[in-house]
Amino acid sequence: MRRYTRHSGIPGWNQERLASSSAVVIGMGALGSEVARMLAQSGVGHLVLCDGDTVSESNLNRGSLYGATDVGMAKVDAAAAHLSAINPGVHVDPRPTWSSCGVGLSELRDADAVLSCLDSRAARVELARRCNLAGAAMLDGGTWPWGGEVRLYTPDGACYGCALDDAGRAESDEAVRCGAPQNGAASAASAPVSALIGSLMSATAIRMLLDLPVRPGVVSVDATLLSSHRVRAERDPACPLHLTIPAKAVERSPYSSDALVRLLLARLEPGETVLTWADFPSPDDAAARLIQLRDAAPDQRLRDLGVAPGEILTVVREGRPDRYIELARGGRR
Ligand SMILES: [Zn+2]
Structure with a gap:
């Protein structure tokens, strides 16, 4: 060319x-x-x-x-x-x-x-x-x-x-x-x-x-x-930003960020909850951005909550990250 x-x-x-x-x-x-x-x-x-x-x-x-x-x-x-x-x-x-x-x-x-x-x-x-x-x-x-x-x-x-x-x-x-x-x-x-x-x-x-x-x-x-x-730029052992999602714990979801909240929640096991960065306040803490998806309206679309295409959502069990759900990237922006 x-x-x-x-x-x-x-x-x-x-x-x-x-x-x-x-x-x-x-x-x-x-x-x-x-x-x-x-x-x-x-x-x-x-x-x-x-x-x-x-x-x-x-x-x-x-x-x-x-x-x-x-x-x-x-x-x-x-x-x-x-x-x-x-x-x-x-x-x-x-x-x-x-x-x-x-x-x-x-x-x-x-x-x-x-x-x-x-x-x-x-x-x-x-x-x-x-x-x-x-x-x-x-x-x-x-x-x-x-x-x-x-x-x-x-x-x-x-x-x-x-x-x-x-x-x-x-x-x-x-x-x-x-x-x-x-x-x-x-x-x-x-x-x-x-x-x-x-x-x-x-x-x-x-x-x-x-x-x-x-x-x-x-x-x-x-x-x-x-x-x-x-x-000089050296790694600070106390820097809290160095968490990495373990690749083996990530499961691919058929749903994209166009999916409704309730479809994603239906994929959870008893005792599990999903955390996400979202665009509405948590009932517990109005300033928090990392919220539990179950607090969202079930018929809202994930993207309308601010969930990005291809986002990896954290599934928590007993207060600890247990597994991760990777959203598909399709759908409208
Ligand atoms: Zn750092």
């Missing part, structure tokens, strides 16, 4: 391999749109884009995908349209919601790369926890006024939460409704710095997709000095 002629001669590049690989991009602000564009131009075959926000005029000073006519559209839908125009050969799967509601644990597990382009600590902690549960690496990026960081966390090493204290990790415990806007205070950001960090993330992601060596850890980039350095 002539589109990719200039890739030939790049050591380790394999166009067919990229075409058959998939990447999940969580957060479609400036970093996410840079990353998604570069992966699409490179010929990555399947892109899942997840963001519950809409394009605002204040997004237009940076990022390479959105224009004035996109203001008011869901970011993922605007991005999908532009990416399809840039490279019609790429399949783009837009998820207009927040990460734990939009991308299931089995999708994180099975993706060839998970890119975190989020703009808050709480959202990164939550994604780190979910990547660890799924046994997935997390490639995270962050920017500040004249620089930023690229952070690659692998399941056997440090995670984003390892560098935080308990208060920092606990920020993810704040109730966040899947359907509600999640905008934090706007921070300073510009086109060149977003492109700089987005480029480094994209190069790392493509090397991961090509199974070329990458070095886990944190790299800090300073645009005022045109310099970069590695930041």
